[in-house]
Amino acid sequence: MANPTDFSLPESISFLSRTPATLNTLLRGLPNAWVRCNEGKDTWSAFDIVGHLIVGERTDWMPRVRIILENGEARPFDPFDRFAQFKESQNKSLEQLLDDFTRLRRENLAALQTLKLQPEDLCRRGRHPALGAVTLSELLAAWVTHDLTHLHQLSRVMANRYREAVGPWSAYLGVLQCTGHSAP
Amino acid sequence: MANPTDFSLPESISFLSRTPATLNTLLRGLPNAWVRCNEGKDTWSAFDIVGHLIVGERTDWMPRVRIILENGEARPFDPFDRFAQFKESQNKSLEQLLDDFTRLRRENLAALQTLKLQPEDLCRRGRHPALGAVTLSELLAAWVTHDLTHLHQLSRVMANRYREAVGPWSAYLGVLQCTGHSAP
Numbered sequence: 253m254a255n256p257t258d259f260s261l262p263e264s265i266s267f268l269s270r271t272p273a274t275l276n277t278l279l280r281g282l283p284n285a286w287v288r289c290n291e292g293k294d295t296w297s298a299f300d301i302v303g304h305l306i307v308g309e310r311t312d313w314m315p316r317v318r319i320i321l322e323n324g325e326a327r328p329f330d331p332f333d334r335f336a337q338f339k340e341s342q343n344k345s346l347e348q349l350l351d352d353f354t355r356l357r358r359e360n361l362a363a364l365q366t367l368k369l370q371p372e373d374l375c376r377r378g379r380h381p382a383l384g385a386v387t388l389s390e391l392l393a394a395w396v397t398h399d400l401t402h403l404h405q406l407s408r409v410m411a412n413r414y415r416e417a418v419g420p421w422s423a424y425l426g427v428l429q430c431t432g433h434s435a436p
Numbered sequence: 437m438a439n440p441t442d443f444s445l446p447e448s449i450s451f452l453s454r455t456p457a458t459l460n461t462l463l464r465g466l467p468n469a470w471v472r473c474n475e476g477k478d479t480w481s482a483f484d485i486v487g488h489l490i491v492g493e494r495t496d497w498m499p500r501v502r503i504i505l506e507n508g509e510a511r512p513f514d515p516f517d518r519f520a521q522f523k524e525s526q527n528k529s530l531e532q533l534l535d536d537f538t539r540l541r542r543e544n545l546a547a548l549q550t551l552k553l554q555p556e557d558l559c560r561r562g563r564h565p566a567l568g569a570v571t572l573s574e575l576l577a578a579w580v581t582h583d584l585t586h587l588h589q590l591s592r593v594m595a596n597r598y599r600e601a602v603g604p605w606s607a608y609l610g611v612l613q614c615t616g617h618s619a620p
Binding site: 258266267270273277285286302380383391394396400401406413414418420421427428432 | 458460464467577578592594598602606607610
C-alpha cells in the first residue's frame with residue numbers, strides 16, 4: 253500500500269502519459285449516443301470533458317509550473333476558465349479533440365521532464381488566486397487527480413444514458429447513485 | 437440527446453467491446469503504487485476490480501442471457517459471487533488478468549452476436565434471485581452500466597492515493613468527495 257501523502261514525480265508522469273490513449277480507446281469511434289449524452293441542462297458530455305482537458309493543457313498545468321519556478325508566490329496564477337471548451341470545441345470533431353489532447357499532453361510532459369525537477373523543487377510555492385499558497389508537488393498531484401476526476405465524471409455521464417434501461421438493477425449499480433461532487 | 441430509456445443492442449456492444457482495451461491502456465505497465473492501492477481495509481484495488489470483471493464474464497452476463505432464452509422465468513439466475521476474485525486472482529499478474537478479461541469479453545460478445553437477438557427477444561423475461569422479474573434488455577443494459585460502475589470506482593480508488601498530496605486543491609476535485617455508492 254502506497255502512503256497517500258507520498259507524491260512521486262515519475263509515478264505521476266507514468267499516469268499522466270496514459271490518459272490521452274485511455275480516452276482515445278474508450279471514445280474514438282463510439283456512437284454519438286455515448287459521446288454526446290449528458291446529465292441534463294448545463295451538464296457536460298464526454299465531448300465537453302475532452303475539450304475541458306485540452307484547455308487545462310494549454311492554460312493551466314504547465315503554465316502554473318512555470319509561474320512557480322519563475323515567480324514563486326509573487327505572481328498569482330491566472331484563473332482557469334472552466335467553460336472555455338464550449339467556445340473552443342465548436343466546429344471540431346471528437347477525433348480532432350482527442351488528437352489535440354494527445355499532442356498537448358505529450359508536449360507538456362516532455363517540457364516537464366526537461367525541467368529535471370529535484371526533490372527540493374517540489375516544495376517550491378506558488379499562489380493560487382482562490383486557494384492561496386500551494387506547492388509544486390500539490391499542483392502536480394492535482395493534475396493527476398484532475399484527470400481522475402474527469403474519468404470519474406465521464407463514467408457517470410455515460411451511465412446516465414441507461415439509468416432507466418437497467419430496470420431494477422439500478423439498486424446494485426453504484427455509478428447511478430452518484431450525483432456528482434463538483435460543479436459541474 | 438439520447439432518450440435514456442432507449443436501449444440499443446448495437447450501441448451496447450460498441451461500448452462493451454472497448455472496455456478491455458480501455459483498461460489495458462490505463463493499467464498495463466502502470467506502477468503497482470497505482471494498481472494495488474485501495475481505499476483501506478476491505479476495499480478493492482484496480483487489480484481486484486479487473487478480477488471481478490473476469491468473474492462477471494465467466495459466471496454472470498452471458499450465462500444469464502442463456503438462462504432467459506432457454507428457461508425464461510422458470511429458472512432463477514444463479515447468485516453472483518462478488519468476492520470470487522480474491523481467490524481466483526491469487527498468484528496471477530495484472531497482465532494475466534487483463535489478457536483473461538480481453539479474451540472472455542471477446543468470446544462473450546461473439547456469442548451474443550451469434551444469437552441474432554430480435555427486438556422481441558429483448559422483452560423476454562428472466563428471474564433474478566433477489567430483484568425478481570427482469571428483461572433481457574435490462575440485463576444487457578446492466579452489463580454496460582456495470583463496466584461504467586467499475587470505471588467510476590477505479591478512478592476514485594486511484595485518486596485516493598493523492599488525497600493528501602493535492603493539498604488545498606481537494607476542494608475542487610470532485611472524485612475526492614465521492615465516498616462510493618455500492619458495497620464495495
